[in-house]
Amino acid sequence: MHHLTLLSAVLGLGLLANTPMALAKNLVFCSEGSPAGFDTAQFTAATDNDAAEPIYNRLVEFERGGTAVQPGLAKNWEVADGGLSYTFHLREGVKFHANKDFTPSRDFNADDVLFTFQRMHDREHPFRKAYPTEFPYFVSMGLDKNIKSIEKIDPMTVKFTLNAVDAAFIQNLAMSFASVLSAEYADQLLKAGKPSDINQQPIGTGPFVFQRYQKDSQIRYKGNKQYWAPEEVKLDNLVFSINVDPSVRIQKLRRDECQVTLNPRPADLPALKQDKKLNVMEQAGFNLGYISYNTERAPFNQLPVRQALDMAVNKDAIISAVYQGAGQKAVNAMPPTQWSYDNSIKDATYDPEKAKQMLKAAGVKEGTEITLWAMPVQRPYNPNAKLMAEMLQSDWNKLGLKVRIVSYEWGEYLKRMKTGEHDIALIGWTGDNGDPDNWLGTLFGCAAVGSNNYSRWCDPEYDSLVTKAKQVSDQEQRTTLYQQAQQRLKQQVPITPVAHSTVNQPISAKVTDFKVSPFGRNDFAGVSVD
Template sequence: MLKHAVIPFLLGAGLLAHTPGALAASNLVFCSEGSPAGFDPGQYTTGTDFDASAETVFNRLTQFERGGTSVIPGLATKWEVSDDGKVYTFHLREGVKFHTTDYFKPSREFNADDVLFTFDRMRDKNHPFRKAYPTEFPYFTDMGMDQNIAQLEKLDEHTVRFTLNQVDAAFIQNLAMSFASIQSAEYADQLLKQGKAADINQKPIGTGPFVFSKYQKDAQIRFKGNKDYWQPDDVKIDNLIFAITTDASVRMQKLKKNECQVTLFPRPADIEPLKKDPKLQMPSQPGYNLGYIAYNVMDQIKGSNVPNPLAELKVRQALDMAVNKPQIITSVYQGAGQLAVNAMPPTQWSYDTSVKDAPYDPEKAKQLLKEAGIKEGTEITLWAMPVQRPYNPNAKLMAEMLQADWAKVGIKAKIVSYEWGEYIKRAKAGEVGAMLIGWSGDNGDPDNWLGTLFSCDALNGNNFSKWCYKPYDDLIKQAKATTDQAKRTELYEKAQHIIKEQVPMTPIAHSTVYQPMSKQVQGFKISPFALNSFYGVSVTK
């Protein structure tokens, strides 16, 4: 039962219609850290967006087991793969219902048409729905799926077949990722007829465990438990409320007062006090994540009329060796971080332990800058994230420390920040200089790091460095196109050495993930992919 202290907040948000007794044990409040940019998972790449859509409203053909990286059946009950590894036949689950809301009432159950609509919209820029609501699908294109899916066919109402141009060793895992959430073709048709195609991003309809009810930007999102869910034991909460709370200290205070039962991203200084609170539990696990600095390597930064110094390899090498990583780990992560060397975490198979950091050497950095013709006092922008993430608990402090490190070698870093959605949008557009960003793995495959973040396919997506280097790109494409893990490992190891030599980024840290929650919460599992899922979760009195 929530304490009385929560009542004014919830009433103000329009969440309670009657008395304090209305907040029963089947209600859960999650203190999230930011507002989603929208509710159409295919458009986005961040956990904030996925938590509010893919993890609540939607399902996918395949899915990851809760708290793990193994793939299990989702909306597909089984699948077959051809001997050449290019043809995938999926058998769809029968009896699955789409959500009924005040804005949509389905006339049929989930079938093959919904799978075709979901992927055809992402594949085809001339798709009628995409023309009515033009948007991009960064994950889909970052992984080259727009080019690799040669054909998608409906064999019957409950069977679909994907034919690929070339082998994709991670195809089944990719289909379990948030961006591949299955949309309703019938709902899309309704929106087209109404001239409201953009509503697919504001009023979502899925088959998932929770039904979207209400969204108030920067305040709250409300979902109702799906009473018709195809896996009824997963729905143990009547009302799921996201209380959007950007300030970490405020989130922790709300948790302590039982104004929310689950939250995320505690400040390092709060970890020990939270562990000692008898009303709370604090599960943790090593982070499958990476916090890093991305350097925009374009000759000219978008919106600037001067050459970009970061386009010069020697400048990037200089900035990289001027970063005092141990000091950042101590001050920013406060014991909850591990120094990063590579472009992915050491828990990822194919991680190459022979790759080493350049030593911290401000004097050598000065020399490299001089050789590159960079004058002392040259200014660059350093973008700092406005939100906390598992891979970076305090981007503002990290930016200030980098600013001081780089000042010692004659580079003046101007710290810039924007609201999270704007931050990502502008960075993808190429407006960024050096940028603090990071990644939590999505599917357990090396390509999710080396391809999604640094491939030529990802230039308009998560490749914030805008780095397209053919020798590297050829290696990761070869690795993705073979199912031989030993061969893939060999290729990925070579790719990791190239990243280190070309310095499109400076890896900083991998952090331990802590998930503070009330002891009333049962069944919550930390996701290795830094997502927050509430299916299978209950709240006791």
């Protein structure tokens, strides 16, 4: 009997080796940084949004690899009252994930949509009071002021009423910050006195279920067997392997320790493109790398000082050294592929001599010390911020300034910039939704000071143009207003646009149906590994 048991155990193991369990489809993504958490409403960095993307859905979703919006947790919707009301009809039978402390007792419904948006909208919301946090996108796009009410019409219908027409409203709801959370889970966390777990132990309805996260090491997810769109879940396990160093990410990809990565160094591209086991996906970047002047601080609160710094930047040298052929010179506050882009805008002539005289005339003394902040991570819009900062240091030293380069860990860098601690900072943006407001309003509008407006520039003339443009639905009228806004921004120099980079994404040839997002998202729904 014992022998028989032993034999069947051995045979059992043999059988197990041939079962689907052993043939599990696993994909490892070599990511570039540690997320600050998984509560997407709090964050604007792609690192945070990528880490949360597998877990959640939104009412509407961007099509994979494109900018068009399609149904998500809402199966359809109607717009009425001249664009002031949106009624969403919700998808039935959608299940929330479970974890060791939470098992949902019901399917997704209108209460979850109400919780998600009322927490951002209402400063007195009990969950927000228990777990106070900022909602940078919600605020910088003016949704906190423009949403008049969010109502539950019935368990599967929700109505949003706006104070003013917002031509970008549906596009905005497809962004990460609008990911729908479980009201039931939030309620349980509130009762247990652990509201911050919404950020560290996330529950969503998405294609992957969160397992665990070790900072600076890895994030693990498993395929959601109960997903409402089962054809989108082709992986059993998804792992984010966190590697800040681009050369480590590339080595891991070559050794098949990860199958997808991002932001390779331009110098590595020729060899990657020749490797038969890899596939380098290339796309014109929907992005902008720029220099942001803190206009609330002297001497950058003076226009002639900003103009002088701007005309002393040797953009051609930066693009050649930093982007190495994978970037084009930027002269405007958004990429040329964005509709309403003004082609007539030109840069000031590169003229360090004139810049030096302008600084002197503005009363900036020789030897004045300024800080220049440089990101610690590679971004799609800036492959090497440290090198760019060193080149700017040299450009501005020639004007008699003493430039000190400063850096912090990525989450800390963004946090400190939002409170305006910097003099000048390197930063950038990858478009989120295909609407011009996502550049001109989200980055430079008055409502965005303290969130994504790192120049802390609030210009009433500019602001009224972008506000008007959002409240008109005719694209030609919007274009005219946005072009006037672009002209005003160029004259006032709150930023120096540097480059739009080409996005190169190396993946293993074994990966099928991965799509490069114009918004710089890494999305693994529908992706498989051979």
